[in-house]
Structure formats: structure tokens, C-alpha cells
Amino acid sequence: MTTIMGKAGDVVAKIGELPPIPAVILESMKLLNDPSSTVKKIQEQILLDQALTAFILKLANSALYALRKEVSTVSYAINLMGYNTARSILIAYLSKNLYSTKGNKLIQSMLWKHSLSSGVFGKKIAEHLEKVDPEEAFISSLLHDIGKGVLLKNKTENFEEIVQLIYIENMSSTEAERKVLGFTHVEAGYLLMKNWRFSDTIVETVTYHHNLQEYNGNNLLVPIVSLANKMSHLNNYTFDKREEELLELNILDIPGADMEEIRIKAIEQIENYLEIF
Numbered sequence: 001m002t003t004i005m006g007k008a009g010d011v012v013a014k015i016g017e018l019p020p021i022p023a024v025i026l027e028s029m030k031l032l033n034d035p036s037s038t039v040k041k042i043q044e045q046i047l048l049d050q051a052l053t054a055f056i057l058k059l060a061n062s063a064l065y066a067l068r069k070e071v072s073t074v075s076y077a078i079n080l081m082g083y084n085t086a087r088s089i090l091i092a093y094l095s096k097n098l099y100s101t102k103g104n105k106l107i108q109s110m111l112w113k114h115s116l117s118s119g120v121f122g123k124k125i126a127e128h129l130e131k132v133d134p135e136e137a138f139i140s141s142l143l144h145d146i147g148k149g150v151l152l153k154n155k156t157e158n159f160e161e162i163v164q165l166i167y168i169e170n171m172s173s174t175e176a177e178r179k180v181l182g183f184t185h186v187e188a189g190y191l192l193m194k195n196w197r198f199s200d201t202i203v204e205t206v207t208y209h210h211n212l213q214e215y216n217g218n219n220l221l222v223p224i225v226s227l228a229n230k231m232s233h234l235n236n237y238t239f240d241k242r243e244e245e246l247l248e249l250n251i252l253d254i255p256g257a258d259m260e261e262i263r264i265k266a267i268e269q270i271e272n273y274l275e276i277f
Contacts, residue, residue, distance in 0.1 A: 011183045011191060016154045018195045019101075024049040025094050032087045042086075043074040055093055055276075056086075062276050064269075084135040091139050092116065096277055098149035104160060110237075111152065115142050116277060117237035117270045122228035124266040128258060132220050140205040140221045141228040143198075147189025147206070148173075155181060174210060186210060212251065223251050231263065237270070 012018075021029075028045045031037040047053055053074055060077035061070060071077050078086050099112045122141025126134040152159050158180050165176035177184040189206040205225040208215040212226045254262070 011187045014181065014183055015150060015188055015191070018150065018192055019098060019153060021094065021196055022049070024052060025090055028090055029087060032083045032090070035083075039075045039078050042078055046074050052090075052093060056089065059089060059276055062272065064272050064276070084133070088119075088135045088138050088142075092119065092142055092277070095142055095146060095149065098146070099152060101149075101153045107159060107163060108152065111145070111148050112277070113237045113274065114232050115145055116273055117235065117266070118142060118144060118225070118228045118232040120266045120270045120273065121231040121262070122224055124262045124269075125224050125227060125252070125254070128254065128262055129220075129224070129252065132224065136201070137221060137224050137228075140202050141225045143189070143193070143202060144206055144209040144225050144229055145185060145189065146192055147185030147187065150188040150192055151177065151181070151185055227251055231266070235263065235267065 024045060028042060031042045031045060046056065056074055056077050057071060060080055061067070065071075065080060067080075071080065081089065095115060096112055099108050099115070119138045119142030123134045123138035126132050126137035151162075162173070162176045162180050165171045165179065166173060169176070171179070174184045174186065186207060186209075190203060193203045193206050201219050201221055204215070204217060204219050205221050208222050209225050209229050212223060215222050
């Protein structure tokens with residue numbers, strides 16, 4: 001992390017302007033992080049964004065919840081989800097929008113599928129381990145490649161060249177990015193997460209998801225996100241052909257049978273989410 005911090009000025013100059021968090025999502029997140037906030041106040045804030053309102057209602061009425069009664073209000077949807085899940089959904093919505101701004105639609109779709117699937121794998125791993133909040137694992141895993149969203153938005157003209165290097169030259173994504181841009185999505189993601197004032201625990205997962213061997217801390221989310229990323233690659237929710245040590249999945253000492261159970265549960269939920277997003 002210190003290496004990235006040391007190069008921050010150079011990388012910012014190359015990246016350009018970092019995207020802000022939309023005001024409605026920012027204020028809604030603040031309310032969801034405050035246990036004293038009422039559902040009424042959260043609903044009032046979300047209703048300021050018609051697209052976000054429609055998305056939350058669509059999610060609440062989806063197969064994920066399988067309710068017999070239609071959910072017609074945001075307040076009912078938030079009560080149904082709970083504050084933690086609602087926060088995760090807002091971050092997923094924010095992330096999806098970042099990936100959808102510019103560039104090749106197929107690349108946008110693959111980046112989003114990888115991020116979303118990683119989020120679900122991370123959540124299922126955390127549920128199995130019972131040592132960290134599954135929603136925190138979902139958010140951290142979902143955001144691990146958020147720097148690619150920044151590159152897609154700010155360096156649209158370079159992104160297809162990066163993808164070609166991954167396919168034709170068999171480079172890893174970080175190798176291709178550094179060759180074309182002089183920096184990687186890891187550095188861009190680190191700077192975005194700091195700019196958006198996300199917690200250090202999440203910043204660490206963004207920073208070390210490709211370099212777990214360099215991490216010396218005790219944040220369990222870091223290996224969870226690394227594993228979730230690898231599982232997403234292994235299950236083809238990606239365009240990156242060369243994920244190093246792809247089959248070395250036992251970084252958390254989870255038995256093989258349990259890993260398969262996690263995989264099956266995750267894929268079912270991923271497919272449900274992809275019908276909504």
C-alpha cells in the first residue's frame with residue numbers, strides 16, 4: 001500500500017478526474033450507516049432518484065425474495081432487506097453505473113459480471129466461515145476491481161487495447177494495463193476508495209487482491225476477497241484469461257466439499273442477481 005501511496009500523485013495525473021458518489025447515494029449511505037435513522041428518512045432520500053427507486057422495488061419483487069405480496073414502497077423494501085443488505089445494494093447499484101458509462105458493451109458486461117459474481121462468492125465464503133459480516137465481504141469482493149471501472153470511464157480509448165493484450169499476448173490484466181497506461185486498476189481502485197472515504201479494511205482488499213503474499217495484516221476480508229476473485233475467474237465470470245494461481249483455491253483451508261457447496265449456492269444467487277442488474 002505504501003508503494004501505491006508513494007505514486008499517488010503520478011497516478012492521479014494519468015487517470016484524470018475521479019468520479020464522485022452521486023449525492024442521493026451518498027446521503028442514503030450515511031443514513032443507512034446511522035442506526036438511529038428512520039426508514040422514513042431513508043425512503044425520502046432514495047425517492048429523489050427515480051432510477052434508484054425503480055431498481056430497489058424491482059429487486060424487492062424479484063425471485064430473490066419470492067414474496068406473494070407486491071412490494072410497492074421503498075420503506076417496505078428496506079424493512080424487507082434490512083439496513084446492511086440495503087447498503088450493499090446501493091453500492092452494487094453505484095458500481096454497476098460506473099461500469100456502464102462508456103466503452104464496449106461486451107466489456108462493460110463482463111466487468112460487471114465479474115464484480116457481481118465476486119461479491120456473491122465473497123458473501124457465501126463469509127457465511128461459511130462465520131468470522132466476518134457477510135455483507136462486508138459482499139461489498140469488499142464486489143469492489144475489488146472497481147479501478148477497472150475508472151479505467152473504462154476515463155481511458156475508454158485504451159481499454160480495448162488492454163483486452164487484446166490479455167487475449168493475444170496472454171498477459172494478466174495488470175501487466176496489460178501497466179504496458180498501455182503506466183499504472184493498473186489496483187492503483188486506480190485504491191485512489192477511488194480513498195477518495196470515496198471507504199474504510200481501510202475495504203481499501204486493503206482492493207490493494208492486495210492480486211498480491212495476497214505481500215499482505216501482512218490480520219484483515220480476514222483480504223484473503224476472502226482474493227479467494228472470491230479466483231472463484232469468479234474459475235467459473236468464467238470474466239474476460240481475463242490468465243489469473244495467476246487460479247486453481248490454488250485453498251488459501252482459507254476450506255475443505256473441498258465445502259468449497260463445492262459454496263460454489264453451487266453462489267452460482268444460483270449470481271444468476272438471480274444478473275436477471276435484475
